[in-house]
Amino acid sequence: MGLRDFLRRAFASGDDDHEHESTRGDGGITRADGEAVASSADGTPPARPNPAGGPPPPRTARTPLPRGDDAVRAALRLRLLAVDALPTVEGLPHLRAIAPGVVEVLTVDLPDRAVVPPTEQVARLGTPAELVSLGRDHLRELVGPGLERREIRAEDGLRFCFAHGAEHSTASLALVLPEVLAYLEAPADPRRGVAVAVPDAQHLAYRTIEGLESVMALGPMAAFARNGYDDNAGAISPEVYWARGPRLDQWEQLTRQSAEGIEIHVPAALTALVEED
Incomplete structure (x- = not known):
């Protein structure tokens, strides 16, 4: 049985769906002018649980930038965000689309919030x-x-990893994924790419593409991404992506989550790479 037939059978459930649900949560981030990016229906900043532990999510109180150019430079950091967490995409010093609904922005990171x-x-x-x-x-x-x-x-033996750190921006390390793999997975061979999920600001899930088992792990990864997206502050995306290219910065969406379930799509290019094994 070829890989295409195997994947079709393994992921088949009705219309290739897995019965999970996905809901949208709010993160916390602040513009430099003090405007809260996300707020609840009554206009107050959202208060969301942080069951993963670690530092609190970025707060939304009005706070100026640090005084002094050197202090601002020292606090600059690239950050991964859901695009709908931004009140505007105009007038920003840097904005780069990473995947549908996910962007890279330049922030000033303060002890209790990101501006x-x-x-x-x-x-x-x-x-x-x-x-x-x-x-x-x-x-x-x-x-x-x-x-x-x-x-x-997972119960079926499929596995994947996630990076977890004290900083409330671990997911943004997906923007320097080669360095993350070199530190956590050495020796690692990401030439075929990496399956990546960034459900919330504090978690980066990944699995190096290295055979059929790595593709089969997309299902458990999608469930992990959905749960993290639903439950934690700083929600980014419930989807799983295929990161590839020399810097692993070319992302292609592999899953699509909806109220009806999770659809997993393995593109022909990825199938061909896995079939080489």
């Missing part, structure tokens, strides 16, 4: 390219002691 500054507040600090490079360097600094690798094994 998305408008261009005019950081323009004096350097060119956009210079600021992005600095923000990426600061993100890489999180790859080290304090970042933990945890493995999840």
